[in-house]
Amino acid sequence: MTVAASPAAPADPWPAPRPAGRVERSVRLPGSKSLTNRALVLAALSDGPSRVVRPLRSRDTLLMAAALRSLGTNVVDAEGDWLVTPQPWTTDAEVDCGLAGTVMRFVPPLAGLSTGRVAFDGDPHMRNRPVGPMLAALGGLGVRVEDGGRGALPFEVAGTGTVAGGSVVIDASASSQFVSALLLAGPAYTHGVDVVHDGKPVPSQPHIDMTVEMLREHGVAVDDSDANRWTVAPGPVRALDRAIEPDLSNAAPFVALAAVAGGTVTVHDWPARTTQPGDELRSILSLMGCEVTLDDAGLHVTGTGTLHGIDLDMHDIGELTPAVAALCALADSPSHLHGIEHIRGHETDRLAALATELTGLGADVTEHRDGLSIRPAPLHGGVFHTYADHRMAHAGVILGAAVAGVLVEDVATTSKTFPDFASAWTRHVEGA
Known part of the structure; x- marks a missing residue:
């Protein structure tokens, strides 16, 4: 396994909130x-x-x-x-x-x-x-x-x-x-x-x-x-006014909340048709054991708190890897995520970073050239480093919703695509 170089943890890494029980939440996301x-x-x-x-x-x-x-x-x-x-x-x-x-x-x-x-x-x-x-x-x-x-x-x-x-x-x-x-x-x-x-x-x-x-x-x-x-x-490029869809990849931690805590999360304004890779969350969560429906009110994800492992080629949806890897670390059977060597060149080497941080919280992870194998193991609290990568922060908060004592370093890096994410996440986790 390649060990990613972790930055020194700040004095006050952010304590990821945990829901008190099953959730019933409604979410509106910023644009893509x-x-x-x-x-x-x-x-x-x-x-x-x-x-x-x-x-x-x-x-x-x-x-x-x-x-x-x-x-x-x-x-x-x-x-x-x-x-x-x-x-x-x-x-x-x-x-x-x-x-x-x-x-x-x-x-x-x-x-x-x-x-x-x-x-x-x-x-x-x-x-x-x-x-x-x-x-x-x-x-x-x-x-x-x-x-x-x-x-x-x-x-x-x-x-x-x-x-x-x-x-x-x-x-x-x-x-x-x-x-x-x-x-x-x-x-x-x-x-x-x-x-x-x-x-x-x-x-x-x-x-x-x-x-x-x-x-x-x-x-x-x-x-x-x-x-x-x-x-x-x-x-010529014809001028037109364009309304921006919600960022579906940013939905990952919110729909994951239903998966890890049990209950239902509704994401409003989810498009019936879209080119966004985040739309694949629907099929991924279904494979992992959630009930997923889409209607005029939005996307509804209902989970039981129990997740199943998956074998998934994520080549076309690599940006979802950190959130999906976090869910796999909480699953009751092994997972293999592959086809994603290219995410080593994203905001950080995401494969090395995920292997390092998941292992640091007790996960059983094997890093491959183009993916990760993750097997069930008891997890524990600790600092989850983010490497100035907003998607790594998503993985950290998902784990924190299920595991006591997870501290997310530099959660503010989420401002790259979601201003004030930490406050929004806390409101939805705690039901405030």
Whole structure:
């Protein structure tokens, strides 16, 4: 097992609350980060003003809004929404990527359309996250990238105002965002883009499907009829107002509450049809022994407090791994989660981090190259480190709902996609 390097625990790690008994809860979630940031990018490229309705306002989306403003786009608050008015991109700019992969990967293809120099950097860990294949692809499409040969942050894009575009081959096995980034910018390139993936299977395919669907809704012609190939035609991006769905991946700890405590949790406004990977929580919880129904009132998850192990390929839904792994550690039979080697390159090496932290609370875990095997074992309290990773914090609070004495280090890292998560979680766990 690889041992993840844990940061020193702070003096006051957060005591994860436990429910007093069975729960009956009703939840409304903030908007989707993935949809919000794609909506902002497409609005910035559109042929007129657009309104992003009920957007997520979290660190990742605020960084995206700030990045587009730094290029020159007018992004203003409008009664809780964002009103986005495209403007020429003509000035030098600095982009803070923070820990947002969407900012680090979606904005550089746009920066080539500026006539200024655009510098990119972010939090220290972001210098370890993969971006090199996409930067190389941008060079092949006519974007000048200066990265000192590192293929990583920090780097600069020297914009020329236009990008030729055309055909490019890329290995996107480390991140589906490489493909989405090129597709989103494609309609603004002179010859559009023809992106071919060559490598191991692309992870998180639903996120590419999300990108393609949103482009088409903006009137952009996209051909994805061939496997591992996406062609975006050049042309205008039609302005439209877009309402943002709830972030279904952020639902994971809340629906898990019903699974570990027993009772029912209802998540309002769950879409009947969606491209969000978090929708797979419905089938996962069913496999683990919960009753799951979807109706006009939302998603209803009813659990008994007893969970069953699963054998699951999570290649397309890797972002759910921390929450699902926590549930597996509480199950009454073994589990095997696989197909997720790529999540080693997420906010942290999630496989190593999960193996380390689950084992630290007593779990019986074997770490594999592409997954985890988890067997039933008695758990106990202790500090659960999060590695500045919001999904790791989700795993910690799920365990804390079932196991006394779990202390979640840096629970505030959840602000990446869910502002004030700790308060919301406490209210729902305690029924306040």
